[in-house]
Amino acid sequence: MTSSLLTEVAAAVADGIAVADPALTGTDPLVRPSERADFQSGAALALARRAGRPPAELADRVAAAVRTELLDEVRVSGPGFLELTVAAPVVWRRVAARRARADLGVPRGETGQRVIIDYSAPNIAKELHVGHLRSTIIGDCLARVLTRLGAHVVRQNHLGDWGTQFGMLIQYLDEVPEAVWRHGDLAGESSVSALDRLYRAARERFDADAGFAERSRSRVVALQSGDPATIAVWRDIVAESEAAFRALYDRLDVLLTRADSAGESFYNDRLAGVVEELTRSGVAVESDGAVVVLSAAETGPDGAPVPLILRKSDGGYGYDTTDLATLRYRVRELRAGRVLYVVDARQALHFRLVVEAARRAGWLPGDVEVVHVSFGTVLGPDGRPFRTRAGDTVTLGSLLDAAVERARAVVAAKNPSLGPAAADRVAELTGIGAVKYAELSTSRTKDYTFDVDRMVSFAGNTGGYLQYAHARIAAILRRAEGEPDPVVEPAADLHPAERALGLALDAFGDTLADVARTLEPHRLCTYLYDTARAFTDFYEACPVLTAPEPRRGNRLALCRLTAATLREGLALLGIAAPERM
RNA sequence: GCGCCUGUAGCUCAGUUGGAUAGAGCAGGAGCCUUCUAAGCUCUUGGUCGGGGGUUCGAGUCCCUCCAGGCGCACCA
Incomplete structure (x- = not known):
């Protein structure tokens, strides 16, 4: 047993329709659950015009033509609805049959699908908050359901583990050696909690101290050029953060593991290639010193095309480039059939631009589906974005x-x-x-x-x-x-x-x-x-x-x-x- | 300015892709524990589905147009 009663009843009604009027063969029998019977069909009303008969008359003919052991009553009601009642022994037999199967008789309709699900994506050295909760919980549920239906699901945790903010944080940790943040040195507090706090302190110093700001910028360069000492601290920060995330994921009983992590840094050495390829194919152009893809569909406040910025005028890369590299990787190397981004609704325009650029670049075959599985903002009881009384985001x-x-x-x-x-x-x-x-x-x-x-x-x-x-x-x-x-x-x-x-x-x-x-x-x-x-x-x-x-x-x-x-x-x-x- | 999302009972939300009398829970009112867990159940009060047009046998659902709110639109991610 794989199909549902509703499916089988619908097939029986469809057969009845075909017998009642052969010209209507193949039309949707419109069978739905009903409060008046087990199921109902509004097909006679929808098809009356095509059949050239009054709805009630067509309904009578269909009712008379439905032949199935599944139903013990097919009644015409109101303007031409069919009320369908399932035979009692059929209900018991279905219960017995589902009960006898370990899979409860659920068909594996997603078999052969290869689905990438991008979800959770917390930022290294920052606390998880309610926004991450939504992505994590929804993405995890979709991963479980699709897997259950036979799909091959590849979970991807796109950690925010790269960027200029780490220069500031690493420089601060270097200059303030008494700051503790490794889990072994902390009493109770989690590593991300400590790092989040230290990051804010670093930010303050950055704004107040021009010398520190300058040293932080140099530290970013050191990080990006692979300076061993800087990279070592960065790796440590990532590891500590991931361990802290792990504790929360375990408590939430979320499927994500370390092996699912493919953060921004993972794509770092592909960014130049992305820009090069798009520039060569003419999809990307130079504009105000930056390399961009100008959208053919989206315009900004001035009526000009919205750009996807592949390389900033200072030569750096932002998340537009990373996301494009990520999508290319998922299609080419992970061989995605369907890519799901479980991300905040505010990113809608960004994903439209990324997908458009990927299509124009020829990176997205027509049969690959990219879906932004967007979700709304989490509000507090006062109807405003959920925050503590002090205005901070609430930690998970x-x-x-x-x-x-x-x-x-x-x-x-x-x-x-x-x-x-x-x-x-x-x-x-x-x-x-x-x-x-x-x-x-x-x-x-x-x-x-x-x-x-x-x-x-x-x-x-x-x-x-x-x-x-x-x-x-x-x-x-x-x-x-x-x-x-x-x-x-x-x-x-x-x-x-x-x-x-x-x-x-x-x-x-x-x-x-x-x-x-x-x-x-x-x-x-x-x-x-x-x-x-x-x-x-x-x-x-x-x-x-x-x-x-x-x-x-x-x-x-x-x-x-x-x-x-x-x-x-x-x-x-x-x-x-x-x-x- | 353009685009996306949202508007359903006092509150929080569903509404099976166009089907019959728009449903739940909470809150308010009245009841049910010598009987498998009362974290439950029964009854009850409460609606111009944001407003107005249109499409058709039929609209909370589709189209148009207003109104209100939220979000987004070049070098943060």
């Missing part, structure tokens, strides 16, 4: 601490029977899960409001609600532990709550395919929330363990499939599913 670590802290209070209040160690663990998993779910559950492109209280309320569409639903199922399954696998009896009754839950579970694969297509993780969240609600209705209406056979076995199988689906769905979001909470 402090934010996670706050979420876990509140989750701890909720756990203590809701389930006092958990021991201290278990309560701590649940607080960590639900607190982190709450933050991640909040990032993933609203549509990506909009700005979103960061509100810790709402996240850890665990009511409504939150991570905690899903984890709780899973924990309740786990409690039932624990009591049935050791029993032989339940046998599903397709001829047994089908309670409306069982039907709704069975149908919801059947749509898991379609949902994942939808996420892969739209690159919108919130669709998976909405699906899991709907499924968890369907389970809760079932839980209220249908006792499992005390039910007589064959009902008990059927319900147990439904519980197992629901648990597996929620567990896997949460795993694809990168969220844990504790057995107790």
Whole structure:
């Protein structure tokens, strides 16, 4: 089994349409989930004109022509809708079949795709903050979903590990030897936290002390020309920062590893070649002393083409060049079929320019798709960009601490029977899960409001609600532990709550395919929330363990499939599913 | 000036690519724990889908036009 019930029902309706009017063969049967039945089709309304018949009459003919074991009722309703009801044994058989498969019957529709996902991309020597959180969480979810569907995913962490700011920082560390920043020398504080602080101090000195500014500039030259002592300190800074990022990634349970890091410095020795190649092909031109690619599509305030600056008038390279080199590398060497940039929406113009230049250079074959998976700004409860009261950006670590802290209070209040160690663990998993779910559950492109209280309320569409639903199922399954696998009896009754839950579970694969297509993780969240609600209705209406056979076995199988689906769905979001909470 | 994004209940958000009476959660009101975890459930109050035109059997969804907000547009990344 690979296709969903909806797909199969749609095929049956399409056949019915073709029988009712052969001229309509191949048209979309427009089958959708329905509140009035299991599915509905509006095809008769859409096709009435083409068929030259009133909608209701066409609907009657299609209804009469639909022949399938899947449905036990095809009713015409209203102006010409078809209301489709799935036969009860079909629902039970689908539950049994999905339950029997380790992959839950999800088709691997992305097999053969080679996808590069660029996400997280923190800056070396700077704290991770909420902006990085969005990129990291969304990118990680997409990596998990696409991998699950069979794609070969190449994760790329484009670290900000190169640039003039390191000259200043390294010079400062050289002149202030008492500054400590290596993890071994610090008490509690992380290396990036220390480096971030030292960087700000260096910046102040740079602005105030002309001599220091001059020495910093020389240090940049030393760095770029590969001066061994300077490079050694730089490497150390990068290593310390990466270790600190590693700790946060581990806490967030993010897939990124050291091997996925390919920062700006990685492309450093390709930049000259990029400029040379584009200049030779005539795509790049000289302008005001700089080498640029002038956009054919985008104009600036003065009406002139917006430039992509490949080489600044001082001879240096900026991130335009780096990103172009990066894209070329991903297509030529990583052999990308699809390149996803999980980056802030404000970079939209920049990516359009980079892609345009790459296309003009002939670096992007027509079948390679480049997508800017953009996301909105994170706002505080006051509706303004999320910052501390002092106006600083909020560090990721402090934010996670706050979420876990509140989750701890909720756990203590809701389930006092958990021991201290278990309560701590649940607080960590639900607190982190709450933050991640909040990032993933609203549509990506909009700005979103960061509100810790709402996240850890665990009511409504939150991570905690899903984890709780899973924990309740786990409690039932624990009591049935050791029993032989339940046998599903397709001829047994089908309670409306069982039907709704069975149908919801059947749509898991379609949902994942939808996420892969739209690159919108919130669709998976909405699906899991709907499924968890369907389970809760079932839980209220249908006792499992005390039910007589064959009902008990059927319900147990439904519980197992629901648990597996929620567990896997949460795993694809990168969220844990504790057995107790 | 041009471009991109956003505008749905008091608040935070969905809305399956044009389908039937626009849905959740929170907040407000009324209930449900000798019964598999009440982090739950049931009922209830609340909408000119920013405004106005248009397209058609049918528009929150598509087109046009205003209004409001956010972001971006040459040497920072």
